[in-house]
Amino acid sequence: MSAAVDIPAGREQDAQDAAVIEIHNPDDGQLVGTVPMATRTEVGAALDKARQVQREWAREAPAARGEMLRAAAAALREQVDSLAALNEAETGKPRSEAVEGVLAGAGTLEQYAELGPVHRGKSLRGEFSATDLMVPEPRGVAVALTPWNDPVAVSCGLIGAALVSGNTVIHKPSERAPYTGAVLGRVIAGVHPEGVLQTLDGDGSVGAMLTSDDRVDVIAHVGSTATGRAIAASAARTGAKTLLENGGNDPLVVDADVDPEWAAEQAALGSFANSGQICVAVERIYVHRAVAEPFLDALVRQAEDRKLAPLVDVRHRDQVHEHVVDAIEQGATVHTGGNVPNGPGAHYPATVLSGVEPGMRVLSEETFGPIAPVRVVEDFDQGLAEAAEGRYGLAATVLTGSMAHAQRAWRELPVGTVKVNAVFGGAPGGAAEPHGESGNGFGFGPELLDELTQTKVVHIEPPPDLPR
Known part of the structure; x- marks a missing residue:
């Protein structure tokens, strides 16, 4: 404009x-x-x-x-x-x-x-x-x-x-x-x-x-x-x-019993809305191995179909890109995005990474950009345990068809807001108290x-x- x-x-x-x-x-x-x-x-x-x-x-x-x-x-x-x-x-x-x-x-x-x-x-x-x-x-x-x-x-x-x-x-x-x-x-x-x-x-x-x-x-x-x-x-x-x-570093846990296409839509919404510049954006994704491949394919399609608004400024865009570069240098795979476009402004594409590890900045820090780092886990227990790690405690989302898993998630995740089967939403007048840092x-x-x-x-x- x-x-x-x-x-x-x-x-x-x-x-x-x-x-x-x-x-x-x-x-x-x-x-x-x-x-x-x-x-x-x-x-x-x-x-x-x-x-x-x-x-x-x-x-x-x-x-x-x-x-x-x-x-x-x-x-x-x-x-x-x-x-x-x-x-x-x-x-x-x-x-x-x-x-x-x-x-x-x-x-x-x-x-x-x-x-x-x-x-x-x-x-x-x-x-x-x-x-x-x-x-x-x-x-x-x-x-x-x-x-x-x-x-x-x-x-x-x-x-x-x-x-x-x-x-x-x-x-x-x-x-x-x-x-x-x-x-x-x-x-x-x-x-x-x-x-x-x-x-x-x-x-x-x-x-x-x-x-x-x-x-x-x-x-x-x-x-x-x-x-x-x-x-x-x-x-x-x-x-x-x-x-x-x-700050926040909000996790998304994808269970084995959900539709991977729908889960990818939720992940894309949480990761890419407002170019990832939302306090309760999805910052890290833990997906069950049973649905990991179709989920990742669908998430890449979601990312490539999105034309994003620019980030707030070049300084912030550079910080986001530093997190992506850090992940790539430590062995992560870029499926789409991950590059600084030519031309003026502070644009950055929707980016999907896999092969991310806990020590990488895209998992351990708040990126606040349109980055979807995907970590494949062996079972729900591992996904929930890793989602509960870290110094932040703003919000978390779990996608599951299991009532037992949903109950465990909201009780065990050390965050102020837990959302089950929707990355955004909530009743009017709700209040949340952040946890941790x-x-x-x-x-x-x-x-x-x-x-x-x-x-x-x-x-x-x-x-x-x-x-x-």
Whole structure:
């Protein structure tokens, strides 16, 4: 696509006075624009403003805060086309998927508009003459650090839950999607009191300024494990609460009793959707030897039939290719793909590998690209055991016709989400807590409201000189 999109007014101003981020269209390499990064002074001013207005915002009735989120959702739907165009230009996300992400974000705001006012505390049963309560209260100033691969939907979840709970929010979108983040921030902030939501642009250095400041009460981050660890270290010093969804290396186990054609369709969907740039993408595949040959043949056909959108940028494309090269050098076989195309942009083909071994990076690390590494196992026990290995614990999928195997899988896999016979899907309002190095805390659903509030216990009884 052309790099020509409607750039939000005001994003270019003062770029000469600050470090800037250059955004290139990953499809053709053309410059989309340059965005000035927030300075330390601007970060400090935003934190001061957030603290200044938070107490008054917390006094707003939850129902009123919910009405503002509904208004934000309506405004977001009106901006769906412009937001989707910006998202596509910045990250290469296909326009139709970008539209779905915006609509999902609007739906999430509406969900928290409903959930916020009914977020309950508890009454306790103490003495007859006393009242004992457990009351949820906002934590204070929340910092939301959000990713580029689904920049609207993920951001709306964290921002919506934080705002409806009475927190003020400073949002730093990914430096790979600052224009999308800027428009999103303006839409939501436009229906809220000044200072309740602020958006700051920048790379990891700006994120580090925010997360190391003791004026921040809660940090919600979706991104890499390395960044998550740095945030956790900072929060340990400042005392901020952290919610971290970090990297993943999600396995897919294919049992002997499933249709290999159908299993290959599921594997292709999990590995190649959004060019593999999904937090819960399939990153490693363990297939029973009994169906391995037809499964692999079908998976190769699936890969060759797919025309993928580019990866987010050349830097990321090079990291993906490094994992493939590492596997090839250690003896893996490339069935299709595995090469860097000629020409501009950050394109990479759907790639299928076999003969992969546990020590290879495509099995041990998060690749986050359109790579399907296939490891043949002798039986379900081996597949499940190897799928359970590793330092990450985001999600896993098992394709099986055996109820016994399905039961074992969801009980034994040390991950936050287990999916049986579908790589994607789930009921509305669901929440998952990452395991291992994939993070901590609930990042979705009603449970996110619990994470973004803290409980105060209240005990009330009359003074001793009054009748009881």
